[in-house]
Amino acid sequence: MFERYMVTPEIPFDLNNIDPNFSENFKNKKDVEKEFSKLKEKLCDLQDILYAEGKRRILIVLQGMDTAGKDGTIKHVFKEVHLQGIRVANFKSPTATELAHDFLWRVHKEVPGNGEIVIFNRSHYEDVLITRVHKLIPEKIWIKRYEHIRNFEKLLFDEGTIILKFYLHISKDEQKKRLIERRDNPKKRWKLHKEDIEERKYWNDYINAYNEVIAETSTFYAPWYIIPANKKWFRNYIVAKIIVKKLESLNMKYPDPEPGIENIEIE
Amino acid sequence: MFERYMVTPEIPFDLNNIDPNFSENFKNKKDVEKEFSKLKEKLCDLQDILYAEGKRRILIVLQGMDTAGKDGTIKHVFKEVHLQGIRVANFKSPTATELAHDFLWRVHKEVPGNGEIVIFNRSHYEDVLITRVHKLIPEKIWIKRYEHIRNFEKLLFDEGTIILKFYLHISKDEQKKRLIERRDNPKKRWKLHKEDIEERKYWNDYINAYNEVIAETSTFYAPWYIIPANKKWFRNYIVAKIIVKKLESLNMKYPDPEPGIENIEIE
Numbered sequence: 001m002f003e004r005y006m007v008t009p010e011i012p013f014d015l016n017n018i019d020p021n022f023s024e025n026f027k028n029k030k031d032v033e034k035e036f037s038k039l040k041e042k043l044c045d046l047q048d049i050l051y052a053e054g055k056r057r058i059l060i061v062l063q064g065m066d067t068a069g070k071d072g073t074i075k076h077v078f079k080e081v082h083l084q085g086i087r088v089a090n091f092k093s094p095t096a097t098e099l100a101h102d103f104l105w106r107v108h109k110e111v112p113g114n115g116e117i118v119i120f121n122r123s124h125y126e127d128v129l130i131t132r133v134h135k136l137i138p139e140k141i142w143i144k145r146y147e148h149i150r151n152f153e154k155l156l157f158d159e160g161t162i163i164l165k166f167y168l169h170i171s172k173d174e175q176k177k178r179l180i181e182r183r184d185n186p187k188k189r190w191k192l193h194k195e196d197i198e199e200r201k202y203w204n205d206y207i208n209a210y211n212e213v214i215a216e217t218s219t220f221y222a223p224w225y226i227i228p229a230n231k232k233w234f235r236n237y238i239v240a241k242i243i244v245k246k247l248e249s250l251n252m253k254y255p256d257p258e259p260g261i262e263n264i265e266i267e
Numbered sequence: 268m269f270e271r272y273m274v275t276p277e278i279p280f281d282l283n284n285i286d287p288n289f290s291e292n293f294k295n296k297k298d299v300e301k302e303f304s305k306l307k308e309k310l311c312d313l314q315d316i317l318y319a320e321g322k323r324r325i326l327i328v329l330q331g332m333d334t335a336g337k338d339g340t341i342k343h344v345f346k347e348v349h350l351q352g353i354r355v356a357n358f359k360s361p362t363a364t365e366l367a368h369d370f371l372w373r374v375h376k377e378v379p380g381n382g383e384i385v386i387f388n389r390s391h392y393e394d395v396l397i398t399r400v401h402k403l404i405p406e407k408i409w410i411k412r413y414e415h416i417r418n419f420e421k422l423l424f425d426e427g428t429i430i431l432k433f434y435l436h437i438s439k440d441e442q443k444k445r446l447i448e449r450r451d452n453p454k455k456r457w458k459l460h461k462e463d464i465e466e467r468k469y470w471n472d473y474i475n476a477y478n479e480v481i482a483e484t485s486t487f488y489a490p491w492y493i494i495p496a497n498k499k500w501f502r503n504y505i506v507a508k509i510i511v512k513k514l515e516s517l518n519m520k521y522p523d524p525e526p527g528i529e530n531i532e533i534e
Contacts, residue, residue: 052457075349082342083355084388090351121351179533189524190319197533257456266446266464 002242005225007218015207015214015226020171022228029233036233039240044080046247047117051085053252054115057161060243061120063129064168065206066196067178069229070121073168076236077243078119086117091126103127103145104152111156124149128213133205146216157221164246165222166239167214168229172203269509272492274485282474282481282493287438289495296500303500306507311347313514314384318352320519321382324428327510328387330396331435332473333463334445336496337388340435343503344510345386353384358393370394370412371419378423391416395480400472413483424488431513432489433506434481435496439470 007013026032050056062070074088089110098106104124112118128145131137153163170178179200182192218224225242229235274280293299317323329337341355356377365373371391379385395412398404420430437445446467449459485491492509496502 048454071349071351074351078350079347082338083345083350083353083386084338084341084357086350087354088350119350176533183529183531183533187315187521189528190522192528192531193525194528194531197531200534254454255457258460261456261459261461262450264450264459264461264464266443266450267467 002225002238002245005227005238005242007214007224007226009215009218013211013215013218015167015169015211018169018226018228020169020174020228020230023231023234026234026237032233032237036237036240039237039244040077040080042244043078043240043247044082046244046252047081047085049252049254050117050247051082051115052254054255055160056250056252057112057114057156058117058247059112059120059156059161059163060117061123061125061163061165062168063123063125063166063210064229065170065175065203066199067175067182068168068170069232069235070168072232073166073236073239074119074121076232077240078117081117085115086119087112088119088121091120091122091124104148108152112161114160124152125213125217129206129209132209133202146213149217150219150222153217153219153222162246162250163222164243165218165224166242167210167224167226168235169226170229172200174230175200175203269492269505269512272494272505272509274481274491274493276482276485280478280482280485282434282436282478285436285493285495287436287441287495287497290498290501293501293504299500299504303504303507306504306511307344307347309511310345310507310514311349313511313519314348314352316519316521317384317514318349318382319521321522322427323517323519324379324381324423325384325514326379326387326423326428326430327384328390328392328430328432329435330390330392330433330477331496332437332442332470333466334442334449335435335437336499336502337435339499340433340503340506341386341388343499344507348384352382353386354379355386355388358387358389358391369415371415375419379428381427391419392480392484396473396476399476400469413480416484417486417489420484420486420489429513429517430489431510432485432491433509434477434491434493435502436493437496439467441497442467442470 050058062073064070078086091107094106107120107124110118110120128142128149132139132142157163179192179196182188214224214226227235227238317325329340331337345353358374361373374387374391377385377387395409395416399406399409424430446459446463449455481491481493492506494502494505
């Protein structure tokens with residue numbers, strides 16, 4: 001059902017062949033509105049059980065070009081979820097201390113604990129993307145990182161973490177539209193920097209890097225999903241749907257109450 | 268306006284004299300519904316500026332008896348706020364490593380950074396409450412902690428943190444009602460433990476401890492607010508209102524955009 005968005009190691013994969021405008025048979029926001037509301041409610045209920053059960057850990061990785069909608073996805077998909085059990089981890093430019101360690105050191109500290117959902121807004125994948133496109137580190141270093149990422153994610157998986165990785169797929173034209181919106185909106189202009197526009201020159205380099213990274217690191221234990229993201233409403237809907245289906249498949253349960261508690265006298 | 272809920276060092280204060288059923292002139296949920304919705308929207312807008320500005324840090328401390336509504340407050344007041352800039356910190360029973368340090372060590376690690384809101388769901392105040400009521404540490408230790416807490420909060424304040432502390436004030440009868448609800452609801456029963464009911468025997472000891480703690484640590488830089496909390500809708504409304512008024516008083520602004528960015532060409 002949502003396997004169509006999953007990258008499987010067996011099938012050759014190229015972002016250039018995936019339409020960022022795709023939206024199944026839905027024409028506009030209205031078409032998914034009702035189901036999206038239901039999905040958000042379900043997500044809320046499932047998170048309640050996840051937290052109560054306290055056995056599984058959910059890691060959601062969001063990647064995409066600038067303006068692809070990482071923040072918007074976080075804002076809209078998780079709106080109803082109880083703050084108590086969910087958290088966003090941001091990975092900005094590494095500090096001196098972080099750079100003085102291996103690239104997974106700062107990432108490992110942020111992974112979810114039992115009952116927790118953690119959303120990585122950007123992630124360790126930047127360490128094989130921006131670092132490569134801008135030649136910040138030599139190939140002999142980053143080429144080995146695919147294996148380190150696979151091993152790291154296998155560790156998390158084997159010890160109880162469910163990992164879902166989303167690439168939010170927009171077109172270069174759509175990015176242009178969004179950057180112009182950002183430039184022309186006084187409340188959002190502060191977010192725009194000249195370097196964001198410079199960065200567009202490397203669009204194809206990023207696509208090529210993503211193609212390789214995603215193919216190298218989409219595994220059965222930590223699959224990548226490519227989300228057509230030109231239409232924000234479809235992006236939110238499909239991300240919510242994939243997460244809900246995954247959580248439903250876990251058959252989680254509220255913990256058993258303390259024996260005899262249902263008849264206890266409360267004075 | 269909301270000074271009536273604030274504990275000021277000059278005025279003698281006793282929880283026994285504050286009515287947990289108080290709800291101003293409002294009779295029921297309907298009476299505050301509209302304004303509460305507006306407050307949530309405002310909180311959302313203010314948090315957007317807070318995050319963009321990246322200069323202030325907001326620390327919200329929630330304390331109260333078991334079932335007082337700490338979780339419910341978090342869930343309902345912050346529902347609309349963008350996950351990106353807000354986080355809950357829980358302080359459960361300290362680990363061996365945490366116990367091997369001073370009582371503020373694990374707390375200090377969780378304080379908000381620039382642009383961030385952090386909610387303490389329970390806090391360092393447990394270290395002068397439960398530890399005292401159950402005689403886990405000797406008086407000569409906890410008696411000094413009031414000063415350490417004041418000094419710690421003054422440090423945070425002087426370096427840019429706004430601190431709001433809420434005591435959610437319910438009656439012993441209301442707690443009984445809520446514990447029975449918990450017992451009789453299969454989705455919530457797992458939360459109830461025999462020790463929660465045992466703990467009710469210490470109700471007056473806790474009230475006395477809170478009276479002293481709050482009087483000792485309500486300062487101009489980190490005031491306590493006593494929130495009548497028998498009526499959940501009033502509790503949520505008044506907590507939201509106090510936070511919004513505080514954030515509004517900061518006169519925050521979106522950062523200035525990069526010079527010339529409003530006319531930049533985007534290819």
